[in-house]
Amino acid sequence: VRAFDAAAIRRDFPILSEHVHGKRLIWLDNAATTQKPRAVIERLDRYYEHENSNIHRAAHALAARSTDAYEAAREKVRRFLGAGSVEEIVFVRGATEAINLVAQAWGGRNIRAGDEIVVSWLEHHANIVPWQQLCARTGAKLKVAPVDDHGQVILEEYERLFTDRTRIASFTQVSNALGTVTPAAEMVAIAHRHGALALVDGAQAVSHMPVDVQVLGCDFYVFSGHKVFGPTGIGVLYGRKDVLDVMPPWQGGGNMIADVTFEKTVYQPAPSRFEAGTGNIADAVGLGAAIDYLDGIGMANIAAWEHELLGYASAGLLSIPGLRLIGTAAEKAGVLSFVIDGCPPIEIGKALDREGIAVRAGHHCAQPILRRFGVEATVRPSLALYNTREDIDALVDVLRRNHGARRTI
Numbered sequence: 001v002r003a004f005d006a007a008a009i010r011r012d013f014p015i016l017s018e019h020v021h022g023k024r025l026i027w028l029d030n031a032a033t034t035q036k037p038r039a040v041i042e043r044l045d046r047y048y049e050h051e052n053s054n055i056h057r058a059a060h061a062l063a064a065r066s067t068d069a070y071e072a073a074r075e076k077v078r079r080f081l082g083a084g085s086v087e088e089i090v091f092v093r094g095a096t097e098a099i100n101l102v103a104q105a106w107g108g109r110n111i112r113a114g115d116e117i118v119v120s121w122l123e124h125h126a127n128i129v130p131w132q133q134l135c136a137r138t139g140a141k142l143k144v145a146p147v148d149d150h151g152q153v154i155l156e157e158y159e160r161l162f163t164d165r166t167r168i169a170s171f172t173q174v175s176n177a178l179g180t181v182t183p184a185a186e187m188v189a190i191a192h193r194h195g196a197l198a199l200v201d202g203a204q205a206v207s208h209m210p211v212d213v214q215v216l217g218c219d220f221y222v223f224s225g226h227k228v229f230g231p232t233g234i235g236v237l238y239g240r241k242d243v244l245d246v247m248p249p250w251q252g253g254g255n256m257i258a259d260v261t262f263e264k265t266v267y268q269p270a271p272s273r274f275e276a277g278t279g280n281i282a283d284a285v286g287l288g289a290a291i292d293y294l295d296g297i298g299m300a301n302i303a304a305w306e307h308e309l310l311g312y313a314s315a316g317l318l319s320i321p322g323l324r325l326i327g328t329a330a331e332k333a334g335v336l337s338f339v340i341d342g343c344p345p346i347e348i349g350k351a352l353d354r355e356g357i358a359v360r361a362g363h364h365c366a367q368p369i370l371r372r373f374g375v376e377a378t379v380r381p382s383l384a385l386y387n388t389r390e391d392i393d394a395l396v397d398v399l400r401r402n403h404g405a406r407r408t409i
């Protein structure tokens with residue numbers, strides 16, 4: 001096995017040469033967003049310099065180029081997710097929009113008063129609020145699967161929530177607040193056993209591990225391009241073909257219609273039916289370039305490297321007096337969340353920033369799970385393929401120094 005060369009990978013990411021406050025930038029805020037390799041930045045340039053056009057609608061050379069580039073990106077996403085068909089890949093703005101699309105379009109048709117929707121305690125607000133809104137509109141009920149003291153979903157408790165009124169379970173594959181990797185395939189199978197669909201939120205999974213929607217068996221899978229080294233403003237909804245085929249459209253407009261008269265509109269099949277208006281063509285193409293970049297390295301290699309780094313970082317952090325790691329599940333990816341006795345997380349975040357180290361400090365848009373552990377905020381370093389042991393050493397070193405002189409933070 002070729003050794004994982006994080007130092008070489010770093011050179012592919014121009015922003016990692018930045019200095020902030022006179023210090024080398026150490027980017028440990030990957031759960032919020034990831035940095036972009038030169039291959040993605042250059043692909044966006046190439047698109048705007050040589051290919052830019054609206055897609056599908058015009059019979060000229062650039063329309064053909066942009067359409068080809070956009071549809072090639074869809075095929076790359078299909079392969080990246082292990083989906084059976086490009087018709088199952090809908091481009092959206094991000095994970096948030098994908099979940100709202102499902103809650104509104106699928107939910108609008110399939111959820112009635114008294115129906116039930118299951119989520120887990122680990123969810124990002126993006127996988128809570130759209131379902132709450134759907135429940136408020138329809139009179140359906142939201143049920144929440146609890147986690148154990150390590151921050152892992154308790155499968156038996158999750159299964160106990162299902163009744164013959166449960167229509168869908170929607171849960172994360174990796175928690176953005178704790179890093180827990182949930183038993184997603186089992187959770188999908190349990191939902192199916194009870195006649196419910198399953199949506200898996202892959203926003204925090206796709207940059208850390210190989211994903212195969214057919215192995216997961218899920219009906220929907222969502223992620224955001226910007227968390228997987230692609231541009232902002234582009235994301236993906238995967239929907240199983242037979243589910244999308246009978247799902248009503250979400251927004252109406254151009255692109256998504258087969259025929260319009262003032263009496264009646266006939267819609268396109270998926271995925272066009274769910275892509276009303278001019279989409280984010282350039283950034284879809286950029287996302288395709290990010291996927292090519294990851295293919296060149298191999299998601300399994302990335303997962304192995306990050307696993308090692310996560311172990312190294314956990315041990316380093318636990319050597320700091322008074323530090324409490326929140327989220328200690330056996331299966332974790334990418335994220336470390338902690339508090340230190342007597343130090344407000346925001347102050348720790350500022351102290352790290354002064355040393356060039358970017359982490360998130362706050363509630364991470366996942367307030368219920370932090371409150372489950374009795375805190376309102378944590379400090380959250382989060383990893384990506386370009387992080388190194390040196391990055392972790394710098395983090396631990398600053399924490400140790402500041403913690404030694406706690407009054408100054």
Ligand code: PMP
Pocket residue numbers: 031032093094095096097124126127172174175176201203204224365
């Ligand atoms: N789900 C999870 C688990 C996330 O971490 C995030 C982003 N923090 C989202 C959904 C929402 O993603 P976006 O803001 O890119 O739509």
